[in-house]
Amino acid sequence: MSNTPKIQDDSVAAPVAVRAAWLADGRGACFAPGVLVLRGHTVVAAGSPESVGVPGGAVTWVDASDSAVMPALVNAHTHLDLTLVPRIPEPEHFFQWLGGVRSARLSMTADDVRQSVLAGVQRLDAGGVAAVGDIAGTHALLASLAACADMGLEGCVFEEVFGMGPRVAACLAAMEAMTLEAAGHARGIRRGVQPHAPYSSDRRVFEAALRSGAPVSTHLAESVDKLRSVGRDFLCRRPPSDRLDGRTAPGRGSRFGRTTDARPVRPPQRY
Template sequence: MADLIIKGGIVLTMDGAFIDNGTVVVDNGLITFVGKDTKEKADKVIDARGCAVMPGLINAHTHVPMTLFHGYADGLSYGEWIKKIQLAEMNLTPADVRSGAYLGVLEMIRSGTTTFADMYFHEDEVAQVVQGSGLRAALGYGMIEGLNEDAETKLKSREKFAKKWKGAADGRITTMYAPHSSVSCSKEFLIRVKELAARDNSRVHIHVLETENELKTMKERYGMCSINHLNSIGLLGSGVVAAHCIWLSDDDIDILKDKDGNVVHCPSSNMALGAGIAPVPQMLEKGINVALGTDGAASGGSLDMWKEMRSASLLHRLKDPRAMPAYTVLKMATVNGARALGINAGALAPGKLADIIVVDIKKPQFMSPNPVSALVHGASGCDVRTTIVNGKVLMEDRRVVGLDEEKIIRDAGYAMRNIIE
């Protein structure tokens, strides 16, 4: 007998197929069957009639505890924004980070995100929240060279974090090394990060060319841009997750393609901070793996990946209405995210991790002959009915399991007031 059967919905497998009145069977954390019907029995059956059944969304770049700064520095230039946020972050305690992480995890469960890639400080607090919440995460303890600790102490503590949490929470937690950027970390420091990541078989998560100022600074400092710099020290490739990648040249795109790099597009944050428009259609045309992320809620506004998909699609249609079709964007938020983070998820097929969401499409905005377009352009997190990770139901019929929502919101409110005051 299987653990779980989801039946009766429109199943989006992400291999181009739609199965009307389909069935998905889950056992021991894995998908074992996807099709029209099965004689298999299960301990639990979810009736998905009137719903889309699809892979959980993957937020491939965020700073989850920054939910505490929703709107705090809204309407400022990037330079003004970062100064105001960093001043507030100096007041953050580990307990505050935990409160912000719980708030973010709650938002993600309620909006259908099943995996997220995080980069922040006090990351042990985030790991503990992930462990208790049931979500899947790729976690990196952020590193800015010269801040708080000497370089070697910082590297050793991050190595300790990576080893402690790798494979924790029944395998739901993977760990990465997370140097902030090429500007905030020296060449020598990044080489050490590369060596540690290679030794641990871990990925590296780093901001790359988020701003024009980074491009100018790198050319002044090293005579080359961040992509060439990272490539020169061997820190590009399938094991590197490069967030933003806005200020890329054609040569940079070719290097990313040659090195099999992973890029994470964060359109809402990029627009909110006036950072620029990443050349995503060009990267996709070259065959580069481009995933999708919200960035932190302080800039992106929320952790709702539905909003992020819609932003990604519409932003790039300003120049070409044929750019970024709905299926491409949905693939960025599922299949491509899984590839970037190195997890066996992002699609519904036997052998894949059972990270699944059920979306209520019995609403006017979903009455369409093109269900993917209707979802990408019409859905929000509020339309997600059920969220499943590792075969475990984290939310059913909009009721979150195992988390005290009122306490999470109350604690986050206290933390916000303490930080800002």
């Protein structure tokens, strides 16, 4: 909107004009100082004071001369249910940090989860976030849907699921039940599903997620440390037919209920 023509006196009915110390228009153009003109929820002009001009008529001026004004932010991947998980003090390595977070999360009650989600949503709002992709763990899906909707956030809350080996049937049943339970709770924010990752959810879980018609998210890239923590050589070169097949090498992955096979595990490689 950097080439917006000057506003004529009668071109905007009851406009609101914001005078800012610094303004970004969302397309890379920045102005210092800047003026933003709104009509309702519609931006009708943005730019330098000279390029925008002075709206006439019953204009309401908002003084943000000590502030930066920019388009709202998008947090595309967050875990609101972990907002109040205590900071792990100076972990020596990734496994220690991951174990501390997992232990703290498993100890949370349903009410703890709701409070953590609410705190996270409030921080999003305070930080200027208008759209979110939340990855909801146990007890968090409905709490996140409600909290995000109440705050007026747009986006999607993804129910995170794990399913390998003997846990697949229970995972599929839980996905179906949660789909029914979440129906009608969204109120403007969508409900999605996230099979955690190809090393923790097998092909049937991904296929069920895609058949659901809901938005789908997953972890396709992980740190080398995290891959080692679950005993999966996901970054190694393997034929596509070997992926998402529910098989894995022995290791910490047993916590996800997955099966094992005798194929050797090669160390992760970066590409």
